[in-house]
Amino acid sequence: MTEHSTLLSKTLGSVFPFILIFGIYMITNGHVTPGGGFQGGAVLAAVFICKYLVIPLKDISLYKVQWVEKLALIFIILLAIGFIATGLNVRFDFFTPYYMILMNILIGLKVACGMTIIFYRFAYYESR
Amino acid sequence: MLELTLLLLIVLSIAALQTRSLRNAVIYLGVFSLAISFVYLLYHAPDVAIAEAVIGSTIATILYLVALQKYKIFTIYYRLQDSEVEDTHYFSRYKLQLVKSLEKFCTKQELEAQIIYSLEELDDILTKHQYALIIEEHEAFISIYAHHENYMLDKLEFFLDNEPAFIRPYRIVKMEEIEGEVME
Amino acid sequence: MRRKLITVLLIAAGTLTLYHSLQIQPLQTLPLAEYYIDNSYILTGASNVVTSVYLYFRYYDTLFEALMLLFSIIGVIYMSIHEGEDYND
Numbered sequence: 544m545t546e547h548s549t550l551l552s553k554t555l556g557s558v559f560p561f562i563l564i565f566g567i568y569m570i571t572n573g574h575v576t577p578g579g580g581f582q583g584g585a586v587l588a589a590v591f592i593c594k595y596l597v598i599p600l601k602d603i604s605l606y607k608v609q610w611v612e613k614l615a616l617i618f619i620i621l622l623a624i625g626f627i628a629t630g631l632n633v634r635f636d637f638f639t640p641y642y643m644i645l646m647n648i649l650i651g652l653k654v655a656c657g658m659t660i661i662f663y664r665f666a667y668y669e670s671r
Numbered sequence: 672m673l674e675l676t677l678l679l680l681i682v683l684s685i686a687a688l689q690t691r692s693l694r695n696a697v698i699y700l701g702v703f704s705l706a707i708s709f710v711y712l713l714y715h716a717p718d719v720a721i722a723e724a725v726i727g728s729t730i731a732t733i734l735y736l737v738a739l740q741k742y743k744i745f746t747i748y749y750r751l752q753d754s755e756v757e758d759t760h761y762f763s764r765y766k767l768q769l770v771k772s773l774e775k776f777c778t779k780q781e782l783e784a785q786i787i788y789s790l791e792e793l794d795d796i797l798t799k800h801q802y803a804l805i806i807e808e809h810e811a812f813i814s815i816y817a818h819h820e821n822y823m824l825d826k827l828e829f830f831l832d833n834e835p836a837f838i839r840p841y842r843i844v845k846m847e848e849i850e851g852e853v854m855e
Numbered sequence: 856m857r858r859k860l861i862t863v864l865l866i867a868a869g870t871l872t873l874y875h876s877l878q879i880q881p882l883q884t885l886p887l888a889e890y891y892i893d894n895s896y897i898l899t900g901a902s903n904v905v906t907s908v909y910l911y912f913r914y915y916d917t918l919f920e921a922l923m924l925l926f927s928i929i930g931v932i933y934m935s936i937h938e939g940e941d942y943n944d
Contacts, residue, residue, distance in 0.1 A: 569721075574901035577717035579909075585725040592733055612928070616921055623914045632911075639911070640900040646910050650921065657924045658730060661931050666737050668935055718905045 552597040562590050570651035571644065580647040584654025591659045601667055605660055612656035619649045673713050679706050693739060701732035745782040745823070747773060748789050748796050748805045769806070769813070776830045780823065813841040 569576075570583035591603075626632055626642055683706060687699035704727030711720035749770070770786060777784035789796060793816070796805055803823070805816040817824050828843060895907040909917050 574899075574903055574906045574910075576903065577905075578721055579718065579903075579906050582718065582721045582725060585722065585730060589725065589729050592730065595737075596733070609928070609932075612925070616925055619921055620918055623910075623918055627911065627914055636898075639898070643899060643901050643906060643910050646917075647906070650917070653921055654924065657928050660928050662730070662734060662737075664931050664935060665734060666741075718903075 555593045555597050559590065559593055562586060562593065566590065566651075566655075570647055573647040573651075574640065574643045580650025581654050583647075584651040585658060587651065587655035588658030588662065591655075592662055595662070595666055599666075603659070603663060605663060608656050608660055612653055612660065615649050615653040615656065619646065619653065622646060622649070673710065676706055676710050676713070680710070694736070697732060697735045697739070700735075701728050704728040704731070745777050745780075745784050746803045747784060747786045748802050749786060750789055750791070750793060750796065750805060750807045772831070772834055773804075775834075776827060779830070780826065782823075815841055815843045817843065817845060 566583050566586035566589075568583075569578035569586060570580055573579035573583065594600075622642070622645060626638075632639060632642075680703065683699055683703040687696045687703060690696050690699065704723055708720045708723040708728065711717075711723060773786070774784045793805065793807065796802060797816075803817070804827075807814045807816070815827075817827075824843065824845070831841065891904055891908060891912065895904045895911075896902060899907040899911045901907040901911075
């Protein structure tokens with residue numbers, strides 16, 4: 544995979560936006576159709592893996608990605624505990640569908656960042 | 672349809688266990704993940720099927736393949752003495768024989784040998800470069816330096832002992848143990 | 856000898872499990888599943904029952920799963936060979 548393959552890069556380059564749209568669709572429609580935050584996040588991470596297979600270019604700052612991931616975890620915990628454990632879901636029950644969509648988006652962000660970090664860590668930093 | 676796929680699962684898992692090369696085992700595991708995600712779909716669990724197909728069949732397979740590719744290149748530094756450079760017989764016969772033996776070993780282990788002839792001092796190679804083996808030649812024997820965590824070392828020793836074309840005496844130095852001696 | 860013993864033990868365990876699983880009567884009622892199926896759309900407004908279970912009824916499961924992913928990433932980063940050096944670029 545170190546040498547540049549024209550066939551692989553052309554094919555993956557044309558499929559790339561469709562995978563991106565599919566992942567975003569899977570996250571935002573997780574409460575209606577099969578899928579959800581975890582699966583959609585994994586699909587979004589597959590986009591970054593495709594990018595590595597086309598051009599092995601180290602232009603992603605893993606530090607920022609990890610920062611985003613930790614922030615997403617904090618928001619997940621705050622949102623879930625603050626909305627359900629405090630009993631607000633009984634009084635503001637109109638907010639529940641929006642809560643589901645928000646949680647799906649946050650979980651998708653977190654899983655995509657996490658899978659990307661694991662993959663890039665293995666691909667770029669491990670040797671020997 | 673369901674029974675056929677379940678039988679396919681058993682066949683694929685046994686194939687993944689029994690195959691000789693690691694690369695084939697990874698491919699068998701990827702196909703196994705695809706088949707088991709189809710089984711989940713037949714059991715009316717599309718969420719789990721999507722997760723299994725994406726993670727097991729795509730991300731894990733590519734991760735394993737990249738890791739195997741990473742471990743494939745086996746860098747060997749051949750350190751030449753100054754007197755050897757001036758020698759007109761740059762590659763004498765036993766030197767070629769040694770390099771050929773090492774390449775044979777790498778081919779046997781599915782590795783790709785990358786041999787670098789170097790004039791640098793041993794300390795420089797140790798500190799500045801990524802290496803798997805460093806070979807240095809003395810009057811009577813050959814020294815092979817390797818990192819002490821190098822997992823190929825036992826196999827290399829076994830191979831060199833059983834190689835009939837390799838007659839010169841050698842010694843293997845593991846780098847961690849003689850750290851002080853090298854840095855003197 | 857030892858391998859044969861292990862093989863016999865495994866086959867015995869397998870047949871015992873098979874026999875035991877044939878003896879079990881299938882459940883007649885599934886009260887928890889029926890509760891989820893009846894109430895998930897009314898309470899959460901999500902037609903996918905799986906999502907409503909893991910985000911509304913059993914949200915602690917999701918929280919600890921997210922925490923587990925974070926721990927695995929921390930393990931990958933700080934136990935890899937380079938140990939976090941030249942990491943800020």
